[in-house]
Amino acid sequence: xxxxxxxxxxxxxxxxxxVSFLVFALIHIAPGSPEKLLAGGRALDPQTLANVRHxxxxxxxxxxxxxxxxSHVVRGDLGQTIVFHDTVVNLIAPRILPTVxxxxxxxxxxxxxxxxxxxxxxxxxxxxxxxxxxxxxxATSAISSYVSGILLITVFAVALGWFPIYGxxxxxxxxxxxxxxxxxxxxxxxxxxxxxxxxxxLSQVLEEAYVEAARSRGFSERRVVVRxxxxxxxxxxxTITGVSFGYLIVGAVLVEYTFGLNGLGALLVQAVQDKxxxxxxxxxxxxxxxxxxxxxCVDLLYAVVDPRVRLTTHAQ
Amino acid sequence: xxxxxxATSVAVRRAWVPRLRGAGGLAFxxxxxxxxxxxxxxxxxxxxxxPNAIDLTNTVAxxxxxxxxxxxxxxxxxxSRLIYGSRTALxxxxxxxxxxxxxxxxxxxxxxxxxxxxxxxxxxxxxxxFGFPTLLLAIAIVATFGPGFWTATxxxxxxxxxxxxxVTRGAVLLEREKPYVEACRLQGYSQSRIVFAHVFPNVSxxxxxxxxxNFGYSLLDLAGLTFLGFGVxxxxxxxxxxxxxxxxxxxxHSYFEVVSASIAIVVTVLAFNAFGYALAERxxxxx
Numbered sequence: 001x002x003x004x005x006x007x008x009x010x011x012x013x014x015x016x017x018x019v020s021f022l023v024f025a026l027i028h029i030a031p032g033s034p035e036k037l038l039a040g041g042r043a044l045d046p047q048t049l050a051n052v053r054h055x056x057x058x059x060x061x062x063x064x065x066x067x068x069x070x071s072h073v074v075r076g077d078l079g080q081t082i083v084f085h086d087t088v089v090n091l092i093a094p095r096i097l098p099t100v101x102x103x104x105x106x107x108x109x110x111x112x113x114x115x116x117x118x119x120x121x122x123x124x125x126x127x128x129x130x131x132x133x134x135x136x137x138x139a140t141s142a143i144s145s146y147v148s149g150i151l152l153i154t155v156f157a158v159a160l161g162w163f164p165i166y167g168x169x170x171x172x173x174x175x176x177x178x179x180x181x182x183x184x185x186x187x188x189x190x191x192x193x194x195x196x197x198x199x200x201x202l203s204q205v206l207e208e209a210y211v212e213a214a215r216s217r218g219f220s221e222r223r224v225v226v227r228x229x230x231x232x233x234x235x236x237x238x239t240i241t242g243v244s245f246g247y248l249i250v251g252a253v254l255v256e257y258t259f260g261l262n263g264l265g266a267l268l269v270q271a272v273q274d275k276x277x278x279x280x281x282x283x284x285x286x287x288x289x290x291x292x293x294x295x296x297c298v299d300l301l302y303a304v305v306d307p308r309v310r311l312t313t314h315a316q
Numbered sequence: 317x318x319x320x321x322x323a324t325s326v327a328v329r330r331a332w333v334p335r336l337r338g339a340g341g342l343a344f345x346x347x348x349x350x351x352x353x354x355x356x357x358x359x360x361x362x363x364x365x366x367p368n369a370i371d372l373t374n375t376v377a378x379x380x381x382x383x384x385x386x387x388x389x390x391x392x393x394x395x396s397r398l399i400y401g402s403r404t405a406l407x408x409x410x411x412x413x414x415x416x417x418x419x420x421x422x423x424x425x426x427x428x429x430x431x432x433x434x435x436x437x438x439x440x441x442x443x444x445x446f447g448f449p450t451l452l453l454a455i456a457i458v459a460t461f462g463p464g465f466w467t468a469t470x471x472x473x474x475x476x477x478x479x480x481x482x483v484t485r486g487a488v489l490l491e492r493e494k495p496y497v498e499a500c501r502l503q504g505y506s507q508s509r510i511v512f513a514h515v516f517p518n519v520s521x522x523x524x525x526x527x528x529x530n531f532g533y534s535l536l537d538l539a540g541l542t543f544l545g546f547g548v549x550x551x552x553x554x555x556x557x558x559x560x561x562x563x564x565x566x567x568x569h570s571y572f573e574v575v576s577a578s579i580a581i582v583v584t585v586l587a588f589n590a591f592g593y594a595l596a597e598r599x600x601x602x603x
Contacts, residue, residue, distance in 0.1 A: 015443070015444065018444035019444065019448060022444065022448070023456065026456055026459075026460045027460065029460065030460040030461060031461065139586070141589075142532070142536075142582055142585045142586045142589055143582055144536040144539075144540060144581075144585075146539075146540050146559065147536075147559070147578045147581055147582060150559055150562075150563060150574050150578060151574075151575070151578055153563075153566065154566060154571055154574055154575065158566050158567065158569065158571075159569070159571070165566075165567070245449075249449045249452065250449045250450065250451040250452055253451070253452070253455065253544070254540055254544065257543075257544055258543075258563075268455065269455075269544050269545075271459075272455060272458065272459040272463075272546065273545060277459070280456065280459045284452060284455075284456050287449060287452050288448050288449070288452065291448070291449050
């Protein structure tokens with residue numbers, strides 16, 4: 001097990017390097033000079049230009065620049081923003097929590113409602129309830145987070161007035177109240193993905209011989225489903241949950257913009273509009289690193305739940 | 317990093333799709349797609365008004381005989397903007413699908429058939445790109461090159477290359493072990509003849525189905541980028557743009573613009589998804 005963890009950790013390092021290199025290289029493939037881009041496209045006097053060149057080490061060779069940038073990033077220094085005269089880290093830090101809260105709430109929604117619908121669709125697959133549930137899951141899968149967000153605002157915030165239209169609200173219950181619609185909007189697409197995975201794997205498992213064996217030993221249907229079938233049926237759900245994090249991160253950008261939530265996603269959109277390149281780099285890098293780390297955790301979790309995973313990697 | 321792939325591959329999805337029985341699903345979704353194409357081509361004939369005609373005396377109006385879907389913040393006819401919006405909505409994904417196919421398919425055909433260093437290099441590259449949540453990469457590219465229809469479209473094309481490349485490579489790896497490829501080799505056919513004249517026709521079903529699926533997904537991505545202000549720019553009529561515009565009319569309890577653009581997006585994506593799945597079924601049953 002320890003060898004498996006080490007192997008996966010080592011595999012994540014080149015990926016992180018590749019991702020950070022891509023983020024860094026972007027400003028060098030952009031049209032115009034990097035100085036101009038880093039200055040947000042504004043005309044600069046020679047003194048400021050020289051400062052920018054020095055601050056971003058543009059007078060050094062490309063790979064040296066990358067190395068210097070990475071070594072700063074590792075020490076938690078993402079540079080200065082162009083627009084606000086502050087450090088990128090100071091700009092990013094207070095916006096992490098709202099995004100994490102939004103994603104967590106969305107995840108709770110995805111796992112409870114998604115898995116619930118999937119289980120219902122699998123257990124009642126020969127009745128109208130089952131067909132209706134799987135039809136609903138198929139339809140919601142084509143609705144992207146910003147479309148469902150706008151429609152949720154239209155119905156529940158504007159027409160019915162049950163929920164706020166805009167903003168994060170205060171803390172505690174008020175925050176939860178403000179984040180309910182955004183979390184549902186963010187979770188909807190993934191929910192149907194989880195639901196359909198759960199449905200497919202549970203339907204398959206229910207046909208297995210060991211489930212039949214459990215039934216013929218006289219166990220109640222409830223016990224057969226919960227103790228025998230579900231345990232194995234949930235394995236693919238873990239994988240899809242991991243895959244979904246990428247979607248949740250990107251979705252957060254769109255959902256925060258839709259609902260005017262002041263999180264990392266909204267910051268990224270604002271930074272792109274302001275041509276504030278250091279902030280764009282910082283947020284993109286943070287999202288990408290979070291994505292890699294979360295996927296790593298999911299892989300490890302998967303190995304804990306299903307011993308076959310680590311056994312096969314050993315055999316290779 | 318197997319878990320990093322977006323879950324949109326034909327092979328993964330096929331198992332969960334309730335079978336839209338054979339030709340029926342294909343014909344129905346195909347008909348919807350033909351209607352959409354006709355709407356885009358004949359927009360100037362179908363639209364009752366000029367989509368960009370501003371009328372500040374009649375803004376955010378409700379439904380009327382002259383404006384069945386009402387007017388927007390600038391008094392423009394919503395129905396006409398919806399009809400004209402189908403043009404960018406279909407053109408963008410078309411460029412994405414054609415572009416990503418032209419890049420990904422030949423590369424993966426040759427790399428998958430020959431294996432070796434080129435194959436491992438490309439696979440590593442796709443892995444690195446999957447290390448990014450896909451749309452985030454597109455946003456970073458837009459940040460670099462500036463917003464606009466073509467930047468958005470080309471950046472979305474870039475993120476669909478790895479997905480299509482992986483699906484193609486997987487199909488080629490299965491084909492290259494089959495007896496007919498061995499027979500071609502024994503006959504002394506050149507590598508390019510085997511790959512493009514013999515292997516390609518046999519993987520084209522799976523690859524084509526994936527390309528059609530990507531059409532729907534890239535439409536969502538592009539409309540999302542436009543919604544954020546990174547794609548098609550005002551005043552061009554576009555469904556994503558209509559969501560942005562219509563959001564400001566919501567507080568005035570005017571729902572037509574937002575709801576009609578949402579429905580247009582969802583129906584189009586569902587039609588292309590259903591068409592793609594039906595094609596995948598056929599490709600699967602032929603194997």
